[in-house]
Amino acid sequence: MKKLKKVLLFIAGLILLALIGIAIFLNGLKPDYSGKKTLTGLDSEVKVLYDTYGIPHIYADKEEDALRALGYVHAQDRLWQMELLRRVAKGRLSEVFGKDLLKTDKFFLSLGIDDNSAETVSNTDLNGRTAILSQAYLDGINEFIEKGPTPIEFYLTGLDKEPFSLEDIHNAVGYMAFSFAMAHKTDPLLTSMRKKLGEEYMKDLAIGSDTSTVWIKNYKGINTDSLASNITTSVTAALEKLPIPQFEGSNSWVIAPQKTKNGKVILANDPHIGFAQPSVWYEAHISTPTYEKYGYHLAGVPFPLLGHDRNLAYGLTMFENDDIDFYYEETHPSDSTKYKTAEGWKEYGYVTKTIKVKDGKDVSFTYRKTQHGPVLNQIADQISGERPVSMSWIYTKPKNEVMDALYGLSHATNLEEFKNALPKIHAPGLNVMYGDAEGNVGWWATAKLYQMPDSLSTKYILDGTSGKEEPLRYLDFSENPSAENPPWNYVYSANNQPDSIAGMLYPGYYLPENRARRIVQLLDTKDDWDKEAVSEMILDVTSPVNTQLVTELIKLFDVSLLTQEQLVLVDSLENWNGEYTLTSTSPTLFHRSEYYMVKNTMEDELGTEMFNQFLATHIFKRQIAWGAKMESGKWWDNVHTKDVVETRKDIVMKSFADAWESLVSDFGADPSEWTWNKVHTLEHQHPIGQVESLRKYFNVGPFPVEGTREVINNLSFPYDDTGFYKVSSGPSTRRIVDFSDIENSISILPTGQSGNPFSKHYKDQAEMYVKGEFRKMMMNKQEIEEKAESILTFTKE
Known part of the structure; x- marks a missing residue:
């Protein structure tokens, strides 16, 4: 027995020493802050x-x-994040995560x-x-x-x-510059949809500019086919594997002294980016x-x-301009090394790249290039052997001066110096927001814009052989949309459609008017803004568009078909003020019904795969309100019911019934239990946190959160058939700079300053962020x- 005790004590000692050694090792991985x-x-x-x-x-x-x-x-604090970010463009993610990232690496290398x-x-x-x-x-x-x-x-x-x-x-x-990627998700998909369904369906999609929506106003001063579908599938699969977030949208507004309590400029900015850990x-x-x-x-x-500094402050939102065009190419019938152009046959360029794969052999691949750019066929396995499609991206065309632009913006001391740096930003398209201590406010849409032939839609794959669907000219930067010190005394951007540019509405993947309408609604009605009021506004979770949509659709309800419980909840929905609070049930019912309405309207024509691809586009976000207001159209009819022609009213009633049934299945028959906090949650995911045993050590959350898609506090999520809304993107910081009290300007990060999981600053702002709190800059x-x-x-x- 004594020997056994000694052995056990010896083993316990070894375990203790090992634990001490591990603790010392892990402690040594912390950042040194002193x-x-x-x-x-x-x-x-x-x-x-x-x-x-x-x-x-x-x-x-x-x-x-x-x-x-x-x-x-x-x-x-952030070496791992730096490492992943630099690896994306170089096609070196497979070297870290293995063969699952091969398609992603091929795509980004191309x-x-x-x-x-x-x-x-x-x-x-x-x-x-x-x-x-x-x-x-x-x-x-x-x-x-x-x-x-x-x-x-x-x-x-x-x-x-x-x-x-x-x-x-x-x-x-x-x-x-690439990361919002809407053209890749959208143009091939729309081409495929048009070929499958025809123009009568396409005319009822929110593809073009809506003249009834809220635009950003300029102020210059007193002076498809299977190939197309496969491209969308390929790009979607490649982007889903990315272990780092994508840039998506943003809000910003800058209020001139005439509309502030203290007579000084206030800037607010919350760029919307995919959530990840670190932020x-x-x-x-x-x-x-x-x-x-x-x-x-x-x-x-x-x-x-x-x-910001004591002289000026600046922020950014995504412009969402269309800076990527796809072209059908034509290979010579007897010489596969050549492709057709308006000037005759030209030689394809050939680029060979090699990708290192963790625990596997190196993979080499070759892709072709035309005058437009890389040919996407054969980059993804499922796009081989069909008509070539090339991609023209403005980022790789002109001289790249973006770093000089960032230096210029950060080192400007006044408005003129700041403006001088802006033309150097050719891509990504950015709305640059500005305010200064002198009382100036400004907004400039910065990008290298170009004019295409009249009536040509760049939302579809273009003809690359004729020379008739090429850019006609680059616009001078002075023609870009902008507003400097406008008489309405503020500037703003919510990724919505800007006013006309050089006599035309510039094509883009602009987001719906929801946030823009709310921002304008709030800014127009108040002339004594201060930091506290702006901090409340940046947390606003009210959707005036969704309540209007509810009012429109409830008129179509046949109340004789509803139960008493349903009538009570419909009445509550009809009186809903559009707020997305944690304990509210109206948002839950609205979004379930909204999803089923889109599904019941479009999935029968598109099929499941194409429908899910459509849900990932900005056009879908614009389509929700646009489509629901259409009184008639081919989309309403279910093509699978041969003897019946469904109407909008039929789809609305069926969608409400489907939503109700799914909510009862998920949460029980008591509608008071269908609260928003049960379905709308945020978890900041670290790439290593995908390993379930490591999730709790690397991921932050989940937290139930207020807000939703396309409100000012834009905590957005993808739609799917689960009925649960896992937040995927939102404010990457909420930041308010007040020139009346510059040293007490405020901000917040979604998790923490450090990306090192052993740092005490890894997640020390996470709960503050969820609660809508701020800290001093x-x-x-x-x-x-x-x-x-x-x-x-x-x-x-």
């Missing part, structure tokens, strides 16, 4: 003061030194982002300020890679750390004798995409020093 470190290349000491939420306030004598420190601290980045860097003036500061930032990242602890994700995936280069910065920006933005405050900015950085990008040096939670000092070697 102490002293040497940093190669510094000219003088740099102090990094961390506030309560882990946001670095970097004080240096030179901007180059500040950027080196920024690179280091950004990497120690876009040409990586090749464009290499060309851009080869033509870069390495002695220019953009390159010098970018390299300083990269030096900081690479020093952390060399000297800092390895993030846990690298151990779990067996990945080696590699230094970062200028090309990686451009690849990260290139991914952002997209890394906040950092840099202060030197010649430069100061409180900014929001994309992983691996030195200059902030959102930022600190800029006062004395206050920062007094309240600093820790100080990290970098010295010269």
Whole structure:
């Protein structure tokens, strides 16, 4: 017995030692927020003061030194995120996650982002300020890679750390330029739908510009087929595998002094991006004798995409302009190396790429290129051997000056300097929002826009052989939509249709008017805005469009067919104010009914696969209200019921019955139990969290959340037949800059500042975000020093 006790004690000791060793190892993976470190290349000491939420306030004598420190601290909190983001364009995700990411890698390699980045860097003036500061930032990242602890994700995936280069910065920006991807999801699908169903169906889709909707007003001052369907399927499958979020939409408004209580500009911005862990933005405050900015950085990008200082503030939303066109090509009948153009037969270009695959053999593939761009056939296995379709993307066409634009925006000191940087943004299309301490407000739609022949719809695959469906000219930047200091005293963007551009409505994938209408409704009726009122507005969860839709459709109800319980809930729905609160039941019934209405209207014609593809487009979001208001049309009839021709009223009643039945099945017969908090939830997912045993350590949430699709607090979700709405995208930050009290401007992140799961700042803002709370964006040096939670000092070697 004594021997057994000794053996057990010995084993227990070994286990204890192992646990202590693991604890020491894991503790060593935490970011260092205090102490002293040497940093190669510094000219003088740099102090990094961390506030309560882990946001670095970097004080240096030179901007180059500040950027080196920024690179280091950004990497120690977000190296894994940086690593994934730079791998997308280079087709290197399979190297981390295995063969499941092969199609994703092939697709992104074919876009040409990586090749464009290499060309851009080869033509870069390495002695220019953009390159010098970018390299300083990269030096900081690479020093952390060399000297800092390895993030846990690298151990779990067996990945080696590699230094970062200028090309990686451009690849990260290139991914952002592509990431909303609506043309890829939409144009081939619409082509396929048109071929299958004909023009009579297509005319009842919200494809073009709706003249009755809310537009963003300009103010210049006083002066298909199976191939098409397969492309959509391929692209959808590739994007679904991405382990990083996509950019989707956004809100922003800037209120001029005439409409604020304190007579100073207020800027609000909440870019809508896919939720993930870590969240997209890394906040950092840099202060030197010649430069100061409180900014929001994309992983691996030195200059902030959102930022403010004491002089000016700026934010972004997605423009949603159409900057991708697809073309049918024609291969020579006897020489497969040539394709037809208006000038005669030309030689295809051929590009070969090799993808490394984790636990597998390298995969090489070759794709063709035309004058338009890459040919998508054979990039995805299911698109081989059919008529070639090429893709023309504006991002890879003109000279790439996006990094110079970001440098210019972040270093501007006044309105004119800021405007001078805008024409350098050719893609992605962005609505740039501006306000300053002098009282100026502005909105500019920035993109390289081009004019196509009249009456040509770029929402379908075009003819690449005739030369008649090519861009006629590039628009000068002065022709882009914009508004500077308009007489209505505010500017805004909710990704909705802008007013006419150069005498035409520019094609795009604009979102429905819902958010725009609510923003205009609120801004127009108040002239004494302050920070508190704007913070309430940015959390608004009311949909005036949905309530109008309910009013329209309830008129069609045959009340004699409803039970007493149903009549009570319909009455409640009819009196619903459009708010999406956690305990409300009307939103749950509305969205179930809305889904079944679209399903019962369109799935019979489209088929299940095409219908689900349609649900993932912005056109579907516009179609909901547009389609429901159509009194007649071919869509209403169910093609499977040969002896009956269904009407809108029939579809409305059937959809309500289907919704009711599904809710009873999910939550029971008591309608008071059908509350929004049971169906609308948010979980921030980490790529490693897909492994169920690791989910609780890497993912954040889930949380029940207020809001919905296309309200100001846009917590959006994909529609499917589950009837549960798992939030996939929403405000990546809520940010309010008040020039009457600039040092007390406020913000919030969805989870936390750090992407390191062992950091206390990994998820310390998550509950605040769900509750609609804010924290200060600190800029006062004395206050920062007094309240600093820790100080990290970098010295010269």
